[in-house]
Amino acid sequence: MSVRPANEGDAESVAQFIIALARLREHVHFQRGLHPAAASRIREMFLKALTRDDQAVFVAEEDDAAGAVGVQWITRQRSLLVLPEHRAMLSHGYIDPAHRRRGHMRTLIEASEAWLRQHDVELATMLVDPGNHASMQTFHSLGYVQDGVSLRKRIG
Numbered sequence: 001m002s003v004r005p006a007n008e009g010d011a012e013s014v015a016q017f018i019i020a021l022a023r024l025r026e027h028v029h030f031q032r033g034l035h036p037a038a039a040s041r042i043r044e045m046f047l048k049a050l051t052r053d054d055q056a057v058f059v060a061e062e063d064d065a066a067g068a069v070g071v072q073w074i075t076r077q078r079s080l081l082v083l084p085e086h087r088a089m090l091s092h093g094y095i096d097p098a099h100r101r102r103g104h105m106r107t108l109i110e111a112s113e114a115w116l117r118q119h120d121v122e123l124a125t126m127l128v129d130p131g132n133h134a135s136m137q138t139f140h141s142l143g144y145v146q147d148g149v150s151l152r153k154r155i156g
């Protein structure tokens with residue numbers, strides 16, 4: 001089991017994971033389902049992210065599985081108004097159902113936080129549906145605490 005920075009060869013897996021994640025949220029009241037071009041748009045957004053220094057995408061792998069089994073995306077940004085100025089949003093966290101409860105998300109978050117520390121990010125945030133029990137349990141166990149509508153963790 002390992003985690004590595006994503007590369008171009010991961011575009012299809014990452015698109016499938018993010019589509020699966022979006023399907024979990026299809027019940028959200030203002031949505032009317034997935035856009036027909038969702039997969040190609042995600043691939044395009046992913047390939048762009050690989051070229052940017054304010055974004056990082058990590059994927060999890062298992063020794064006996066071909067290709068990625070999960071993904072975590074990071075976007076860092078600077079607040080113009082409030083401290084801590086340098087923050088990051090963790091998003092699109094998803095592990096293939098056949099590979100859950102093996103520590104992949106924990107390892108992805110550890111790699112993501114190491115990347116945040118290297119980039120002097122002080123605060124990590126994420127949005128999690130409060131009804132998503134597995135996800136809440138996972139991120140609480142990794143030190144993320146509810147703060148208003150988001151989960152937060154001080155980095156460093």
Ligand SMILES: CC(C)(COP(=O)(O)OP(=O)(O)OC[C@H]1O[C@@H](n2cnc3c(N)ncnc32)[C@H](O)[C@@H]1OP(=O)(O)O)[C@@H](O)C(=O)NCCC(=O)NCCS
Binds near residue numbers: 021092099128
């Ligand atoms: C939430 C999710 C990312 C967890 O990934 P995972 O690789 O299975 O998580 P890990 O194996 O790293 O679990 C780490 C810890 O989180 C907690 N946890 C994980 N899944 C859990 C579950 N279903 N119920 C209760 N606690 C859970 C446990 O404390 C676990 O440690 P343990 O296995 O030693 O008890 C995965 O279930 C998933 O992809 N769900 C669908 C997508 C999603 O909801 N993503 C969140 C985006 S907002």
